[in-house]
Amino acid sequence: MILEICNVSCGYCQREPVLKDVTFSVKTGEICCLLGPNGVGKTTLLKTLLGTLKLLDGEIMLDGEALSKWGPKKRAKAIAYVAQTHVPPFPYKVKDVILLGRIAHIGYFGQPSAKDKEFVEETLNELGIYSLRNKEYTDISGGERQLVMIARSLVQEPDFLVLDEPTANLDFGNTVKVLKHLILLKEKGLGIIMTTHSLDQAFYLNSSAALLTGKKALKFGAADSVLTRKNLKEVYGIDIKVVEFLDEEGKVIKICVPVF
Amino acid sequence: MQSGLDLFHKNMIKDRRKTIVIFLVSLLILVLVFGISVCHRTDGTGFISPENAIKNILSAITHKLAGITKNPAGYSMGEYSSYTDYQETMDNLNSVFITMAAGGILALSGAVYQNVFRNPLAAPTMLGVASGINAGLLLFVLHYSSAALIMQKERYLYTYSCALGMLALVLAAGKLAGKRKFAANDMLLVGVVITQLVSIVITYFQFNMSLENLEMFQNFSMGRLTSITGMSRVIFVSIIVVGIIPIYLLRYSLNVISFSDEDAYTMGIHTGILRIVVLVFATLLVTASIIHCGSIGVISMIVPYITRYLYGSDFRKMFYSCFIMGAIMLLICRDITNALSAVFGFIPVGIFVSLIGSPVFFCMLVNARRVENDT
Secondary structure, X not given: OEEEEEEEEEOOOOOOOXXXXXXXXXXXXXXXXXXXXXXXXXXXXXXXXXXXXXXXXXXXXXXXXXXXXXXXXHHHHHEEEEOOOOOOOOOOEHHHXXXXXXXXXXXXXXXXXXXXXXXXXXXXXXXXXXXXXXXXXXXXXXXXXXXXXXXXXXXXXXXXXXXXXXXXXXXXXXXXXXXXXXHHHHHOOOEEEEEOOOHHXXXXXXXXXXXXXXXXXXXXXXXHHHOOHHHHHHHHOOOEEEEEEEOOOOOEEEEEEEOO | OHHHHHHHHHXXXXXXXXXXXXXXXXXXXXXXXHHHHHHEOOOOOOEOOHHHHHHHHHHHHHHHHHHHHOOHHHHOOOOOOOHHHXXXXXXXXXXXXXXXXXXXXXXXXXXXXXXXOOOOOOOHHHHOHHHXXXXXXXXXXXXXXXXXXXXXXXXXXXXXXXXXXXXXXXXXXXXXXXXXXXXXHHHHHHHHHHHHHHHHHHHHHHHOOOHXXXXXXXXHHOOOOOOOOOHHHHHHHHHHHHHHHHHHHOOOHHHHHOOOHHHHHHOOOOHHHHHHHHHHHHHHHHHHHHHHXXXXXXXXXXXXXXXXXXXXXXXXXHHHHHHHHHHHXXXXXXXXXXXXXXXXXXXXXHHHHHHHHHHHHHHXXXXXXXXXXXX
């Protein structure tokens, strides 16, 4: 399946769009990192993609079908969203939070079946957080919460996963844990779109990169071709070196280093 | 893989067993409290022996059954302890059932409000229905004066229309304040402002009322003059049925509302319509119980808090547990006020409920703050 963003303009009012004429696409089994400085429109683009913000112009297509004509239920079965973690005001159990991801399949008046519950248990196990199932969501740590939110979006059985800064506020270990899970999900055939502030992650995930340049436009391509010294200088306004080196096992590692 | 599935099933069964046990225990407590309340004399002067109470109830049942099946043998009243006792047991039974229903639906609508506003401190009375009812009563008493005592139908007309009018006013004003979007917190704030305004107006009129009217108004608003028999009972029960069915059907979706709108939308739920629907029906339930049973709204704030703590936040469990807990709590409050009334003179249940409600509410507030600071 392919998710195409075609000539999309998005923003909060028609006169002043935040982004103009943006075009890129993501296939299932691919990761696309949405990069750019603060306030450039990453979240706005995500919101438009998810349908919580109205399209100003252009069209978002899933396998040639226009998403703007879909209701939330149909959308939810195709695209799941992992928000930046927030805490609901009530002490829900972890398994209850994840079970809620089934609501698109259950409907307004339905009740989750035993099968739905089984699915939740399996997903918990797959993500390695089975021991959390009876804990209260309000009591677990940030990294665990991120994994729980990913689990919730997975039980939605989507084709695409949209994540808003999944590694913000996470320590080094948890960041890598979350990224590793994302790679596994990609290999399972999910399409992943995520925003991030860490340029290295685009290299690590071997993803395509959509770099928002701050002039209402976007540069899109493989991470290697988009994240160059020249482009980064233009976007972030500072010198950033893209360094490549071999580790002990001969694996190529690429990172971005700002020059002071 | 097979063993993994087995483990899942084992854990799922374990969880379900835990739920069943806790619900059975709470049902048992409800039955116990129910029994005590039925035997407790309404004037608070002691107890009817359980034996006699059961005898009276059985006699009433056979009598009723005989009426339905037209079996002449049952028309004799059968065995009952004494006629006054029989009459008292019957009145008491009626009041116990109404109390249970009122406690249950108040707690339930409180839980709905808390989920809709994503705020553990939101209460159904915050949207102005309580002051709407008071305004309605005031108009009613001012209009009919001493004739008000016998004008039951008109009283319901006044109170219901004023309560719903207030709700509409708050919703409309809230929508205006929230830039034409349904912003939950704006709604609450507007509700508080309008409630304040209305209660000031009510206070002004109270000062200028004749003493008889004032006494009548106060008795009405505390639920003292509202006997729940005949028409009152029919209206009350039918509103409960109408209000509770949509909430029962939507009980699982109500969980999603307590997450953010964006979250809910991407999970496939349109929160806008869902919110308004459950809010209107929950308000209807609260309005009915305040009109028919007096101002006992504080129950709706405390009980959901307790049930969340005991049974978990899943609204499927909340639905039943609020009903059980609300019924237990209000029955206990009723029994205690009855006993106290025998000593100190008439105390409305509403006053007692508010009296113990406020400290509990304070504890909740402190606790809620602590949770916020932790995260």
